[in-house]
Amino acid sequence: MLHAVIMAGGAGTRFWPASRRDRPKQFLELAGTGPLLRATFDRVVPLVGAARTWVVTSRSMVARTRELLPELPGENVLGEPAGRDTAACAGWAAAVLGARDSGAVCLLLPADHVVGDEEAFRRALAAGGAHVSGEGGLLTFGIRPTRPETGFGYLKLGPREATVDGLAVHRLERFVEKPEPDRARRYVEGGDFLWNSGMFAWRTADLLEEIRRQLPRLAEGLDRIAAAAGTAREAEVLDEVYPTLPRTSVDHGIMEGARRTWTIPVDFPWSDVGSWPALGEVLDADPAGNVRRGRVLAEDTTGSILVGEGPVVVTVGLEGYVVVATPDAVLVVPADRAQEVKGLVGRLADLGWDDVL
């Protein structure tokens, strides 16, 4: 059966001050369509059903996740005692799924992306699931690039091997790290590179086999956790073992060295909403090129992201800035320096201003 695992463990400091420790990015309504996690859930449930939808999040977010997704069976929310990157997350979910459904095919999806065409999204996921269900191997969905983005990794397309429901399935030739602008431009023009979306499909058995082969320490830890599942020591063992699992990503730890990998190029509108300026990818701009949320009066202000999460925001004479106001914290930063926000949040911690973290 087809399952979906939604990864909702991120801290999301890049969306400070809207995001906080207890209100990470996936709980924000960045795209104006409800919290991102809720939107992801709603997007995938028509394909797999709520009973086969799973959410992996940090333990402190389990209660809020259940509250946000009341249709989801409570046991389908997996609370990590500690964040150990995506390979551990994917492996743990596969082990839990596999114990319940030995023939499970699993889609692995980030909770905090925005997708413009839900039908196309589900059609692609269904095709990917169908392909790995029959052929095995690990499959990643690659987004046809629309701009020479230097903030993403890329996927190099290999030869086309199959067509499922009209969608081409290619061999995945290799992963490419975030490129320089010139190279990114060539990638977009060349047509055989895709953005690495971080969305995957596999049979859980195949994923666990690759983990056992490439990441034996992870496999061993997952075995210990699985052995305790359903016993009185379940929580204790999870708390003990999970924080010691090797910290690596699905891309680096599993996909790059996997024996058989596929990719399906997709072209539905997609954004990982990676930082404040990316709001311009998911919300319409006004005639002056400003993206606004909330009550904003923008005088002689252009190309800016203006967000009032409660407070009224009044700006004069800004060009290409991000202004985000919440009742207890305000950020003003040039859009092209928005990647510094994460570091600034660290500085706030150093200053002891924990109440706004």
Next chain:
Amino acid sequence: MLHAVIMAGGAGTRFWPASRRDRPKQFLELAGTGPLLRATFDRVVPLVGAARTWVVTSRSMVARTRELLPELPGENVLGEPAGRDTAACAGWAAAVLGARDSGAVCLLLPADHVVGDEEAFRRALAAGGAHVSGEGGLLTFGIRPTRPETGFGYLKLGPREATVDGLAVHRLERFVEKPEPDRARRYVEGGDFLWNSGMFAWRTADLLEEIRRQLPRLAEGLDRIAAAAGTAREAEVLDEVYPTLPRTSVDHGIMEGARRTWTIPVDFPWSDVGSWPALGEVLDADPAGNVRRGRVLAEDTTGSILVGEGPVVVTVGLEGYVVVATPDAVLVVPADRAQEVKGLVGRLADLGWDDVL
């Protein structure tokens, strides 16, 4: 006896979003030494005593004024049914004072200035009071200019006529409207021009006589109000007459045409804190030239006014801006366009965002 009348009727939209309809500038702690009105009161009471200190404010602010100044006799707070500029305010206060103390000498002081040397301030006020007590006439205190400010009116010094407690008393030759930068520069260099501070001294009888001569309609209105004082119709007549009083300033309506006018040049540190950038005149800047209030993290930010009235403020890459954050409204404006704030507040009213006015 020497009295002091503090004018505290201003709306202060130039300090939005810190100032609001129900929290005008004189109630703000702009200089970090308590609310401006409280600081003005504390500055003058050692000279005249609380019993001879008076505050004229808008009726809606009477209760808050009494709360802020519990030492002040309740009847010393005069609530205007409507703002009618400073001539009406000064005249009404003089009439009320005069009824109680026919020989009263009165100091008229704005509630929202900041003074750096309180002893020098009181010494100058005492000298002014002493001079007009003996000589009559209307006296204004002129600030020795420290920069070619174009936002103030100036006073042209006439010949020196007296010395009181070491302070020179000059004839006031004339008032000068806000000058162009070149002229302002000449004024500062020449040495015989002063900033018009809006602080005055006179015998109440002399002021009322000048009002009767120059502003007969105002005198007539004040007579009607005075005739009803202490009767059952007092409030009713005040409500009826006050809003009809001619609207003019002490400078234009009384001083410019007065028969005998004086000025005492003073040089204590003084600011009328006229708009956000003026905060730099009353608070120390950090090494990057930023003036900060509240919890502010300023990264690569210079020459800016950064005010967190509650919220934490984080800025990156700003040069010469004003950022003011309150829990329900945020302002970002170049310092050299801070005079536009008043107009923006009007725009907010047009938008119907009355909750932040």
